[in-house]
Structure formats: C-alpha cells, structure tokens
Amino acid sequence: MSKKIQVVCSGCSLLCDDILLETKNNQIEHIYNACNRGYAHFMSYNSEIRLQNPSIRIDGNLKNVTFNEAIDKAIEYIKNAKRPIIYGLISTTCEEQKLGIELAKKIGGIVDTPGSICHIPSLIFLKEKSIPIPKFKDLRDYADFIVFWGCNPSASHLRLISKYSVLARGKNTEKGKEDRYVVYIDIRRTETRSISDLFLKITPEEDHILLKTIVSGLRGEQIFKDVAGISQKDIRELISNLKSARFGVIFFGLGFIMGSNASQNLQELNNLFFELKKLNLNFYAMPMSGHYNMVGFNKVLQDNSTKKINADFKNGEDRSYEDLKFHNLIINNESDVILIIGANPLSNLPYSHMKFLKDKKIIYIDPLYNLTAEIADVIIPTTFAGIESSGTALRTDLEQVKLQKSIDPPHNQITLDIILSKILNAVS
Numbered sequence: 001m002s003k004k005i006q007v008v009c010s011g012c013s014l015l016c017d018d019i020l021l022e023t024k025n026n027q028i029e030h031i032y033n034a035c036n037r038g039y040a041h042f043m044s045y046n047s048e049i050r051l052q053n054p055s056i057r058i059d060g061n062l063k064n065v066t067f068n069e070a071i072d073k074a075i076e077y078i079k080n081a082k083r084p085i086i087y088g089l090i091s092t093t094c095e096e097q098k099l100g101i102e103l104a105k106k107i108g109g110i111v112d113t114p115g116s117i118c119h120i121p122s123l124i125f126l127k128e129k130s131i132p133i134p135k136f137k138d139l140r141d142y143a144d145f146i147v148f149w150g151c152n153p154s155a156s157h158l159r160l161i162s163k164y165s166v167l168a169r170g171k172n173t174e175k176g177k178e179d180r181y182v183v184y185i186d187i188r189r190t191e192t193r194s195i196s197d198l199f200l201k202i203t204p205e206e207d208h209i210l211l212k213t214i215v216s217g218l219r220g221e222q223i224f225k226d227v228a229g230i231s232q233k234d235i236r237e238l239i240s241n242l243k244s245a246r247f248g249v250i251f252f253g254l255g256f257i258m259g260s261n262a263s264q265n266l267q268e269l270n271n272l273f274f275e276l277k278k279l280n281l282n283f284y285a286m287p288m289s290g291h292y293n294m295v296g297f298n299k300v301l302q303d304n305s306t307k308k309i310n311a312d313f314k315n316g317e318d319r320s321y322e323d324l325k326f327h328n329l330i331i332n333n334e335s336d337v338i339l340i341i342g343a344n345p346l347s348n349l350p351y352s353h354m355k356f357l358k359d360k361k362i363i364y365i366d367p368l369y370n371l372t373a374e375i376a377d378v379i380i381p382t383t384f385a386g387i388e389s390s391g392t393a394l395r396t397d398l399e400q401v402k403l404q405k406s407i408d409p410p411h412n413q414i415t416l417d418i419i420l421s422k423i424l425n426a427v428s
C-alpha cells in the first residue's frame, strides 16, 4: 500500500518543508512540490552512482568489505595519523556535525568545510555588522524591493523565487510579482533576468564601485556618469526605487564574494546598510549558501568551540581561518590522513593541488560515488539524511527544521551518526 508523508527537502539551503512524498514498497513513487533540483535529490537514493558496499584499497585496488571492516580500517588510519583533517560536514545534520567536531577535538585534528571558501565568512560578517537576515515568512509577506547580486537563483535556489520571494503572494504582497520591484546585478545575463524589473550587467570586479556610487546617491550626491559598466540612468532608477522600499532584501551569491575585491564588496555593503539605516529604510541581506546545512555548521562549531569557520584542535587558538582552508592545508602538506564527509573536494581543487594528495590516506564517507571516491583508501557508504535517516538542520533564514526518514536505505547503508560514534568510541 502506498503512503504519503510530508517532508523537508535537503536539496539546497532553502530546506523546503512542504514536500509530499508518496512511497510504496520502500520506493519513492511520486514527489510533489519539489523543484527539479529537489526531485533529482530525492531520486538520487536510487541512483546509478549510489554507493552500496564499503570498500578498502588493497594493493591499489578497492575491495568490498563489511561495514565493520571498513570502519576498523578507518580507525586504524586515524589512530596512526600524525595530523588528521576532517573535511566536509556542511551537507550533514547538526547532530552529525557535532560528532565530527567532537572527533576532531579528540584526535587533535583540524576541521574545515567548503563553507570556509563560500558563505560562512559572509554569515559572520553580517552578524558582526548587525545586518539582519530576513525570515522567509516576512520575505513572502512584506518584501517589496529585492536585489539578486552575483547569484542566479533560477538555477541554484529555484523555489526562493516561487515560494518565498518574487512570485510568492503574502499578506502585503497579494499580487505577487506586481507588488515587488526586482533588481538583478550580475556580470552575465542568466534566467534570473526574466523575473527582474531592472537588470544591471556589471563589469567584473567592480561591484564595490557600484556600491560606493549608490551610497553617494543616497547621500544626495549627483550621479553624472556611467559606473562599473552601468548607465547613470539605471543607477538613478535603482536609487530612486531603493528610497521608496518598505521592506528590502539583498541576496548575494558567490559572484559577489569570490572575486579579488570580495572584502571591498562586503565593506561597501556595510556602508550601504549604514546609509539605509540613517534613512530609516528597512533592509535585510541574505547570503545564497548552497549546501543544505552550512548555516547549521557555523552554529554547531560556535556552540562547541571558540571558532566560527574552521578549527585546529591541536595547534590552536591563533591560527587564522585562511590558514586552515582545505586547499592551504593540502599544499602546505599539513596532514597525512584526511576524513572526507559529505563532500567532493576533488571536483573543485585546482589540478596542481592533486599531487599533494598522492601519499595521504583518504577516508571517504558519503551516500554517492564521485571523483573523490576514486582516490579513497577507505569508502564507507551512508544513508541520505532527510530520505533514509533523520536529524536537524538550520535553514538559510536561521530557522531550525527537522529532516525525516521516509524509507529504509536500499543496501543497508548505515547512518553517519553510527559511523562517527563508532570511530569516536574507538579513539577515546
């Protein structure tokens, strides 16, 4: 008999909580309300690249073993490690993140995540500068001025547009799109252009210059020339609409924080918020984090250490987060054993860094096979949180949500909680 169950999607950081799954005989038969990315995420439980068996590399080849044998081998490598790294964790639940951090502490290891090169520093910046992050509910009900800057939600966070912002109909935005003014700022024209009222194609690396100009305009200075590839007419239109906003939100993506002028962009964003506040304009900002629980990792690390982005639990306190970024650790040859959890660093490490991984022991824990699994010495398959196991996560608007189990894993894969608890017990 088929069953319907309402669940949260962990396909991206929006963690949509209105997904309806229809299951029968431990299979997902239908998925309602998810975007195409969410649909693909749920269906990956059955994917061709689903890891089925634990394995260990012997004489250069991966050999299938039992879960206990794979975990014992991981424990052996970790116990003998001079300098272990735990990397990943932002696509895992808060409970699993806590265990990963406890393990790093216990073994005097380093913990880092892809979040250190993406939006965890943005989250910290917003908090330090008291720039508020909006709640999704308020976004839907009140946001009448929306800026997407250096991001493309039409591809990365599809339901941000339909469920929470541009097209959504809320208390004060009953007409949906007609009640909102949308600005899109990017170096290229993408699908997001089609839902914007004003598209500004900005010259690469000149975001901070445009921000400075907007701040000048808000202070009453005349805009008399084109700036950052944008016409003075468009800048004037942007400033005029900004001034009449009742609830404004600036969503910013990797295009805003990853160039060589990233720190200037954030500094100018802060200046903009300072000016908006002086004018009594009600504005918010939201980093467009991708991984479903990056926000959760930031909180769990702060709750369980003195650090916010990454941490070295041996040589400690005064190491900068830059120093502890995974690619820096790799090229500085800091580690001999790397535990990769729910991440695929080989997909984005520069090719020149690969050679530094050659003589490391790599333990790979994930539901799916990928490039990183190709070079792993131990592979331990896990369940999909939010499909085959439960837990909590923090949405990008900082709300906690519960991920629910709706089917059993197809090949008796075990949860990350169990794997990490076993390793933790053995090294304690």
Ligand code: SF4
Pocket: 009, 010, 011, 012, 013, 014, 015, 016, 033, 034, 035, 036, 037, 038, 039, 041, 157, 158, 159, 160
């Ligand atoms: S927007 Fe994100 S969380 Fe929502 S259904 Fe799509 S992938 Fe899942």
